[in-house]
Every structure is written in C-alpha cells, then in structure tokens.
Amino acid sequence: MTTAVRVRGLTKRYGDVQAVKGIDLDIREGEIFAILGPNGAGKSTTVEILEGYRTRDAGEVSVLGVDPAKATRGWRSRIGIVLQTAEDASEVTVRELVHHFAGYYPHAKDPDEVIAKVGLMEKAGKRVRQLSGGQRRRVDVALGVIGDPELLFLDEPTTGFDPEARRQFWELIESLAHDGTTIVLTTHYLDEAEALADRVAVVAGGRVVAEGEPGTLGGRATAKATVSWSEGGEQRSLETGTPTETVLELTGRFDGEVPELTVTRPSLEDIYLRLIETGAR
Numbered sequence: 001m002t003t004a005v006r007v008r009g010l011t012k013r014y015g016d017v018q019a020v021k022g023i024d025l026d027i028r029e030g031e032i033f034a035i036l037g038p039n040g041a042g043k044s045t046t047v048e049i050l051e052g053y054r055t056r057d058a059g060e061v062s063v064l065g066v067d068p069a070k071a072t073r074g075w076r077s078r079i080g081i082v083l084q085t086a087e088d089a090s091e092v093t094v095r096e097l098v099h100h101f102a103g104y105y106p107h108a109k110d111p112d113e114v115i116a117k118v119g120l121m122e123k124a125g126k127r128v129r130q131l132s133g134g135q136r137r138r139v140d141v142a143l144g145v146i147g148d149p150e151l152l153f154l155d156e157p158t159t160g161f162d163p164e165a166r167r168q169f170w171e172l173i174e175s176l177a178h179d180g181t182t183i184v185l186t187t188h189y190l191d192e193a194e195a196l197a198d199r200v201a202v203v204a205g206g207r208v209v210a211e212g213e214p215g216t217l218g219g220r221a222t223a224k225a226t227v228s229w230s231e232g233g234e235q236r237s238l239e240t241g242t243p244t245e246t247v248l249e250l251t252g253r254f255d256g257e258v259p260e261l262t263v264t265r266p267s268l269e270d271i272y273l274r275l276i277e278t279g280a281r
C-alpha cells in the first residue's frame with residue numbers, strides 16, 4: 001500500500017497559540033481518512049498545511065510525494081479541494097461553471113460526466129444561485145473533482161444537509177473513493193466518519209489523541225457492553241464483558257423472550273467524547 005500523505009512532527013504556532021503540537025499522520029492511497037476533533041483542535045491548520053495553503057513551523061510533510069511548501073502547478077492539479085464556503089458563482093449555470101473550471105486542468109474529466117456523477121444532470125442548465133444549499137455543495141464537489149485529482153480534501157462537506165441529502169452525498173463520496181481517489185475529510189459528525197471512513201484520527205489540543213478504524217478506535221471493539229431489560233416494571237441494566245452469557249442467563253430466567261432487551265456497545269461518539277476529554281487533560 002502506497003502512502004498518499006505522510007506527516008511527522010508537524011507544528012504550527014499563531015502568536016501565543018500553539019495550534020499544532022507535533023502531529024504524525026499516515027494516509028494510505030485510496031482510503032477515506034477522517035480527521036475529527038473539537039473546535040480549535042488544529043484540524044483546519046493541519047489540512048491547510050497539507051493543501052499547501054499555510055506554512056508550517058516544523059516537521060516533515062509529504063503529500064503525493066511532494067512537500068506542499070514547495071508546491072508546483074503540476075502538483076496542485078493532482079489535488080482537489082472542497083472548502084467549507086461554497087463557490088459564489090451566482091449568475092452562471094452549473095454546466096457553464098463546471099466547463100469553465102475544466103479549462104484550468106491539464107487532464108480534466110468530462111464536465112458532463114462529472115455533473116452526472118454528482119447527481120446534478122437535471123440542474124445542469126440552472127443558475128447556481130437557484131440551487132439549494134445541498135445542490136450547491138454538489139457543485140463544489142464537481143469543481144473539486146473536475147481536474148481528476150488523486151487526492152481530494154473535503155472540509156465539513158455535509159454541514160446543513162438534511163438526512164436524505166447526507167446519505168446521497170455519502171454515496172457520492174464512496175463512489176469517488178471506489179474510483180481510486182484518496183479522500184481526506186474533516187467532519188464534526190461522528191456518524192459520517194463511521195459510515196465513510198476507513199480510518200480516523202482524533203485531534204485534540206493540537207495532537208493526535210487516537211487513530212484507527214472507526215469500529216475499533218480507542219478500544220471500542222473490546223469495551224464492555226451494556227445489557228438492558230425490563231423486570232418487575234423496572235428498567236434494569238448491567239455492564240459486562242460477557243454479554244452473551246448475561247443474555248443466556250436472562251433467557252433462562254424469563255423462560256424465553258426477555259422484555260425490552262437491548263445489548264449496546266459504546267458508540268463512536270461515546271469513545272470520541274472520552275478521548276477528547278482525556279486529550280484536553
């Protein structure tokens with residue numbers, strides 16, 4: 001597996017604020033990698049350094065084999081960026097805008113194929129200003145991928161989306177990844193990271209406090225389970241490392257169906273909140 005992004009000992013200070021305090025990251029080619037963390041954790045600073053839009057104080061950074069501080073036009077054309085703020089191109093149509101951007105890249109994708117891919121074929125002739133927020137975000141993604149990037153940065157891509165639009169957007173991201181694009185995503189939605197990311201890094205206080213697959217992050221897979229049920233009109237629960245045994249015991253005790261039985265493990269959100277609390281300390 002080739003590495004798309006390699007970061008070692010990255011630091012960045014703004015005046016009195018040490019925003020990034022020694023971050024290491026390895027992002028593999030072809031994976032969807034999510035960077036999670038509270039406001040002010042240093043995510044944007046880190047990502048902007050990777051994109052070549054911010055200088056660093058110290059550390060080694062390699063993005064597609066190049067130091068972003070020495071970015072060339074050729075390197076830039078291999079990267080796609082979808083920022084938080086949408087492109088303000090109010091009076092042009094979706095098709096005009098995507099065609100226009102295609103002209104900036106040496107090996108641009110077919111604009112109409114890209115418009116279809118982001119699900120905007122029916123809106124291609126509409127002015128961007130006439131689109132909904134979610135549809136504009138799709139335009140942003142179209143512009144992010146029109147240059148056929150090897151690596152796509154998405155900054156909080158689904159903020160403000162309704163649940164259906166988010167699901168559709170996730171499918172779009174997955175299909176881009178399926179086509180081989182490496183995706184680096186920052187998000188505040190834990191369910192988004194869980195649904196999309198192959199691996200996540202949790203950043204808190206300028207450091208990576210945990211890294212791994214969403215299902216096993218921070219000991220999640222081996223964390224104790226909570227078994228809950230209803231007994232004698234009361235809600236009962238038990239935290240246990242052997243939930244199967246507990247369920248068997250309950251099944252015997254109730255002689256069959258256990259009322260209101262649930263078995264839960266900590267959600268990614270539970271683990272995340274624990275991690276950033278410990279990280280902050």
Ligand SMILES: Nc1ncnc2c1ncn2[C@@H]1O[C@H](COP(=O)(O)OP(=O)(O)OP(=O)(O)O)[C@@H](O)[C@H]1O
Binds near residue numbers: 017040041042046
């Ligand atoms: N241009 C700047 N000048 C001074 N301080 C800055 C600047 N940009 C960021 N900071 C500070 O650096 C720290 C990290 O900010 P950063 O934007 O990287 O965090 P973030 O994790 O992206 O947060 P959010 O989730 O709110 O976007 C914060 O304390 C922030 O106030």
